[in-house]
Amino acid sequence: MKEDQAVAYWRENIGLIIRYLIIWFVASYGCGILFVDALNKIHFFGFKMGFWFAQQGSIFIFLALLVMYARSMNKLDRKYDVHE
């Protein structure tokens, strides 16, 4: 593998990670902690939204993130021909 290829692969990888981690941060620290009081004013299905994010919603989002991350990384590996 050429060096510039490796650099490009790594840069795209970092870009992916940052994008996913922003969602991860907003779901847990954002909705569950920092903005919890504001979100608690919204009610749905017997939940206060902020509380739901803190105790269940963030976990659903974590799961979705891991599935999407594994998929995009497999795609990226193939694109740069570094897959196993």
Next chain:
Amino acid sequence: MNLDVLTYLFVGLSFALYIGIAIWARAGSTQEFYVAGGGVHPAANGMATAADWMSAASFISLAGIVSFAGYDASGYLMGWTGGYVMLAMLLAPYLRKFGKFTVPDFIGDRYYSNTARTIAVVCVIFISFTYIAGQMRGTGIVFSRFLHVDIDTGVLIGMVIVFFYAVMGGMKGITYTQVAQYCILIFAYTVPAVFLVMQVTGHILPQTGLGATIQESVNPVWAGKPVLFVLDEIVQDLGFHEYTTGTRSTIDMFFITAALMAGTAGLPHVIVRFFTVPKVRDARASAGWALMFIAILYLTVPAVGAVGQLNLINTINGQQGEGTPYPQMPQWFKNWEQSGLIAWNDRNGDGRVQYASGDAFLGGKPVLTDKYGDLGQRLTANPMIDTEASPGFDPALQPYANEVFVDRDILVLANPEIANLPDWVIALVAAGAVAAALSTAAGLLLVISTAISHDLLKKTLLPEINEKQELVAARMASVAAICIAGYFGLNPPGYVAATVALAFGLAAATFFPAIFMGIFVKRMNREGAIAGMLVGLISTMAYIVYFKFMGGAKEDLFMGISPEGFGTLGMLMNFMVAFIVSSATAEPPEDIQALVDDIRIPRGAGAAQNH
């Protein structure tokens, strides 16, 4: 069949299964012993990781903490799951590509230093032993409650079982045993939860039943209203803080959650699981599987906590909220009174049991005696809590004083009894709790023995030993570790709960930054990493020991950050010191920079290597 016979049967059968698997999966090489030959399917590995991860604390205590702390406990739920996102994206795939056996291996090689390796070994051993003491104790508690042996005998039985499959099978035996243990523990956790939530809300899935409405049969006053809104209302009427909002400051919540997350990602016994899969892509997939299996339990926990609290208040205070006459209390209340985890103090002398905010006993915990009162309640030796000078509660905030002590840990164990479930469910819960404790204990033991035989002996002190001798050393180290763990189980330090803060704080402040920088910062060198780890280790240790064990005052907390959250600050200091020191010292040698380039590319992972 009565409950005792059923419990012996269920626990006995599960033990037979574990031992059977251990014999089938005996380890023949160090590679099999340390990383199961690196050939475990990602889904199986995810399941084993989940069992490894979900300890006696997750199984027995977590729902109880959520139930009594409400929103304040959210940090545990988010932290212990969100850590897997960090692990999957920032650490696991690269460590798998690196392809050695242990966390100290990575630290020692990446930072080309046996000093760094030794610091890592010390941290591994420290973190793992604090963690394991709680597991052995958890096993003991379950044995004593359900099998009527004393706690010490329970601990010894647990030691023998773990000894059998951890020492014989190594990682291979442990992995497949953990798959079985996961199935048992998740079944044991969800079955009573489904019944419990169904009785209260008529909703079949506990994961979504948290938002459902209450049925009329529970309490006509609450009928048709959502669980959480009713809970908010009634706990405030009893003088507690609202269930769905917090009492901690935002910054404290933030730091606690971050410390638990980074700690989760940095715990050696979790990381090492990702060395067992064949490929880098499997390591990513495996983290997803692991989180899915963990989420099944963690999404159930908030429902068990909220509905459990609702049931508790409803049962004790009655439908009119005036308290229940003691003779009419259900049998489970009296059963747990016998083991001292529930106690009643009839402070207003009306013969009714009442539950509200505040301590029921002077000093918090009941001091049990063998005497019984007129109504058959167990008496305690605590001094009078209500005196002329201090009546003990504020009538403006709550209708009566709290008369009940409830140990948080009983919520999950008592659930089947509270929900009137058949005896086999209670037996199943016992087997599940033991499975949760043993699976975690085994994973930790392996990490400890590996740290000693591989990192300390083979890589540092006696590099000339061959593979066979190393395997013998690993098994001997396991035996020693089991004995030490058993000692802690028999003579538990009085601060098992507090040690959790220590284990996660240290993992967050030492391993997470060191591994993260090892992968993502090519310029990070030996000097920076060592200085960072030492700063993280010492500051976190000092803060937690001072505030948890030496009685540091709450007012002195730095920016109001609880000891549980200090790991985050330790981590930030680790990063800062590491960057400053490394920029002032020479960059790492060529071959190390090539190594970093290599672990960033998935292709060519191969099996985990000894050298």
